[in-house]
Amino acid sequence: MVVGFIASLFVFVCAATANAQPVPSTGTALTVLHPAEGQHLPNLSETFVYGEVTPGSTLTINGMMIPVHPRGGYLAMAPVHEGPMVLSCEAKAPNGQVTRLERRFVVEEGFKPLPERPVVILKDTVNPPDDVELMPGETLRVVFQGSPHGKATFAILGLKHHIPMTEIGTGIPQLSTGTTALPAARGIYEGTYVIQPTDKASRATIEILLKHGARSVDVQAAGHITILDPSQVRVGMVTEDNVPVRTGSEGGYDLFLYKGMRVQILGKTGRERFIRLSSNQTGWVRESAVAELPRGTAPPISYLENITTVYSGSSTIVRVPLQSMLAYRTEEFANPASLTLTLFGAVAKTDLIRFDPKDPLIRHIRWRQTAPDVCQLMIDAKFQNWWGYDVRYEGTTLVIEIRKPWLRPTLQGMIIAVDAGHGGTEKGAIGPHGTMEKDANLQIAKRVFEHLRDMGAQPFLTREDDRQVPLYDRGIIAWARQARLFVSVHCNSSGEGENPLINNGFSVYFYHQHSQDLADSVHSAYVKNIPLSDHGLYYADFAVCRIRQMPAILTEQAFIIVPEQEILLFDPSFQERLALTIVQGIRNFAAHNYER
Numbered sequence: 001m002v003v004g005f006i007a008s009l010f011v012f013v014c015a016a017t018a019n020a021q022p023v024p025s026t027g028t029a030l031t032v033l034h035p036a037e038g039q040h041l042p043n044l045s046e047t048f049v050y051g052e053v054t055p056g057s058t059l060t061i062n063g064m065m066i067p068v069h070p071r072g073g074y075l076a077m078a079p080v081h082e083g084p085m086v087l088s089c090e091a092k093a094p095n096g097q098v099t100r101l102e103r104r105f106v107v108e109e110g111f112k113p114l115p116e117r118p119v120v121i122l123k124d125t126v127n128p129p130d131d132v133e134l135m136p137g138e139t140l141r142v143v144f145q146g147s148p149h150g151k152a153t154f155a156i157l158g159l160k161h162h163i164p165m166t167e168i169g170t171g172i173p174q175l176s177t178g179t180t181a182l183p184a185a186r187g188i189y190e191g192t193y194v195i196q197p198t199d200k201a202s203r204a205t206i207e208i209l210l211k212h213g214a215r216s217v218d219v220q221a222a223g224h225i226t227i228l229d230p231s232q233v234r235v236g237m238v239t240e241d242n243v244p245v246r247t248g249s250e251g252g253y254d255l256f257l258y259k260g261m262r263v264q265i266l267g268k269t270g271r272e273r274f275i276r277l278s279s280n281q282t283g284w285v286r287e288s289a290v291a292e293l294p295r296g297t298a299p300p301i302s303y304l305e306n307i308t309t310v311y312s313g314s315s316t317i318v319r320v321p322l323q324s325m326l327a328y329r330t331e332e333f334a335n336p337a338s339l340t341l342t343l344f345g346a347v348a349k350t351d352l353i354r355f356d357p358k359d360p361l362i363r364h365i366r367w368r369q370t371a372p373d374v375c376q377l378m379i380d381a382k383f384q385n386w387w388g389y390d391v392r393y394e395g396t397t398l399v400i401e402i403r404k405p406w407l408r409p410t411l412q413g414m415i416i417a418v419d420a421g422h423g424g425t426e427k428g429a430i431g432p433h434g435t436m437e438k439d440a441n442l443q444i445a446k447r448v449f450e451h452l453r454d455m456g457a458q459p460f461l462t463r464e465d466d467r468q469v470p471l472y473d474r475g476i477i478a479w480a481r482q483a484r485l486f487v488s489v490h491c492n493s494s495g496e497g498e499n500p501l502i503n504n505g506f507s508v509y510f511y512h513q514h515s516q517d518l519a520d521s522v523h524s525a526y527v528k529n530i531p532l533s534d535h536g537l538y539y540a541d542f543a544v545c546r547i548r549q550m551p552a553i554l555t556e557q558a559f560i561i562v563p564e565q566e567i568l569l570f571d572p573s574f575q576e577r578l579a580l581t582i583v584q585g586i587r588n589f590a591a592h593n594y595e596r
Contacts, residue, residue, distance in 0.1 A: 043110035073432030073563030128223035130270030148187035165191030236290035245283035277344035337381035346375035386514035405595035417478035420445035424468025429493035431566035447579030486552035504559035505533030511545035522585030
């Protein structure tokens with residue numbers, strides 16, 4: 001079947017669209033699915049508008065003629081302005097019936113400089129907006145927008161007054177290297193104060209003063225400041241699994257914590273806690289995911305003692321006994337294949353590492369103390385290509401399971417998880433005709449399953465019907481069934497500020513290094529076989545892509561909000577093409593990456 005598919009794969013999009021089964025109409029003469037009624041959009045100059053009209057209708061939006069697909073779907077970019085907006089939509093059906101609809105929403109205002117007079121401070125721009133807790137040595141940052149060309153200071157009432165602030169963009173020499181000059185003053189003021197060892201404050205008020213000549217204005221920040229006593233160590237227990245540690249209070253994911261781990265609490269901003277994992281590793285986590293333990297609880301520390309390895313036939317288990325669960329970070333490397341695991345709060349006391357003489361996977365294990373309370377384990381592999389690994393705790397013993405690479409050039413016998421994205425109440429993206437991404441995902445995933453089974457693989461679906469499967473459970477299901485590959489099937493949409501008329505088509509996403517070749521192989525199959533725009537190959541910090549026990553990717557077949565692509569996504573012949581393309585990419589990956 002696959003050979004015949006490859007030989008006769010190329011069919012024009014127009015032919016596929018012409019032969020597609022009709023996408024069911026909602027029976028409504030005019031719908032607008034985006035923007036939603038009452039929605040608040042970010043500051044934009046245009047936004048996408050899409051929905052459905054009776055096939056054959058003409059459509060105008062605010063007097064602008066909008067192209068309508070023969071099946072009745074439409075997608076257009078409409079200019080917008082700041083503040084309240086109204087889209088006046090009018091559809092005229094072939095029988096002459098006219099349907100009108102008004103869609104009301106709000107476009108957020110962008111930055112606007114204030115006049116010098118009167119002297120004002122915009123209170124809703126004052127930072128910090130929420131209570132903060134800081135340790136000595138940390139920096140309090142205060143920012144606000146006010147009248148330009150003034151002189152600003154802030155005070156921590158009861159502690160420190162007249163702390164200077166600088167108007168950003170002023171007082172700095174202009175660049176003289178031919179590049180663009182620095183921006184002129186815009187009334188954004190910034191100031192900082194480093195908390196001193198003797199400072200004390202409990203929910204102290206932060207007050208800002210802005211002067212312009214003889215005139216002045218002052219406001220108080222909504223957030224108060226508390227200075228923590230460094231002699232009082234505060235420790236919290238992680239109460240949830242898969243808790244991301246962020247690089248900043250609004251930063252990206254750095255690593256993950258799991259239920260039962262302990263962390264030292266250093267402070268708070270709003271609903272985020274600032275934590276310490278070791279002397280050289282800090283981060284931010286959701287306050288709700290950490291329960292503070294009684295005072296006197298010690299921060300986590302554990303000795304790294306003797307290590308053992310056991311080969312099970314399909315993987316090698318490395319056991320690292322500890323006294324408590326420690327946070328960790330893993331990094332994999334290629335050429336040669338190795339894995340580095342950094343343990344925060346660990347002190348090496350390793351005298352023996354027992355190697356299983358039957359083990360064909362691990363060449364060597366080394367350790368090094370990189371900081372007084374940070375230890376790294378380096379695992380050197382005998383194989384060439386990673387096929388996944390698992391890191392988990394069994395009690396307080398850290399278990400690292402290194403999986404054997406695939407040893408065949410075919411998919412015969414390979415267990416493969418096929419994941420239909422969304423499901424149940426999680427509808428995913430919605431097409432112009434009201435079609436739901438979750439339905440297209442399941443239909444395509446079932447075809448992928450069938451073709452993999454026909455090739456001798458052992459596939460399974462993470463959901464076989466319209467049910468909701470929690471996001472993190474999808475990886476758990478795949479690992480429980482010892483899947484060797486994980487492929488998630490999705491359909492795409494656009495975010496605010498994007499233009500789906502220009503940016504659409506297929507795309508593929510990966511996270512771990514050992515998943516990149518699979519992503520590249522499947523993406524190459526799309527480029528070869530699917531006559532849509534190439535939306536790209538991406539590194540992506542998505543939950544299903546973070547599955548580390550196997551190569552794992554997420555695929556986006558097309559943009560369901562584009563009328564032509566919506567129709568294709570529900571056309572059985574195009575679903576067949578998509579499924580066979582995914583299978584071809586998987587097959588090519590296995591053929592080129594098996595361990596010889």
